[in-house]
Amino acid sequence: MKFAKISQTLALWAGSPKTFMGALILIGLWGLSGPIFHFNDTWQLIINTSTTIITFLMVFLIQNTQNRDTDILHLKIDELLLVTKEAQNAMLGLEALDLKQLEALRKHYRALGEGEVFNLDGLGEKSKPKQDLNDC
Template sequence: MAENPVMPTEVSARIGAFDRFAEAASRVASRAWFFCFCVLLVVLWAPSIVLLRDIDTWQLIINTLTTIITFLMVALLQNSQTRADQAVQHKLNAIADMLSDLAREDGLEDDARELRRAVGLEEHESTTHNADTSSEGR
């Protein structure tokens, strides 16, 4: 298995426990019913000022809860987004590599270099570059 996978087939299919949890949390948090639940919590919290009588305590409770929940959700959602971005980049690398190899075969080396630069695929990341270089030396 490659340390820095280039092709989608080189990416491990194993997902850790935290990644599975982050993915599930992301799915839940992106649903309409979750938003409605959050709105309902705020609506239920608002009249609780009658019970607490102290406006500072009342505000402190909601501010503390929302800060903690926001902090945790940002961490979970960032994990999911980073993994999604990496998956897209691996797929782009594979497509660009294939198109670049086809362009080389058709004599379109300048177009191949431009395509590789456009998606950030370095020459050393090519799956066929090493084979091309070794066959040129013969």
């Protein structure tokens, strides 16, 4: 639990405009210090090592927060499926399907929606099937 809380806090901090500006300032200072250090290998190694370590750590941080956000989204959708009378409750167990089964289900729903168009002015009222522009 502590890691999730820390990663959420760090993700919010890392994604802030202040952090971005701070990173730009640090890179600018590093670039301006080049002539002082005669653009030597150690000067280049500092930025290379720093950015590599930060990138490596950010991958895990971002993955953790993305997993958490995905779990929350799935739970919300599951709740909506449960309270919707017309919904198929079988959809609540999609995580157990393999890739071939998911692709077959995706094709099934794509076929159901093919030719259906929503009139955005009426917000949900079905309009006539869309014209195939390839027939021109």
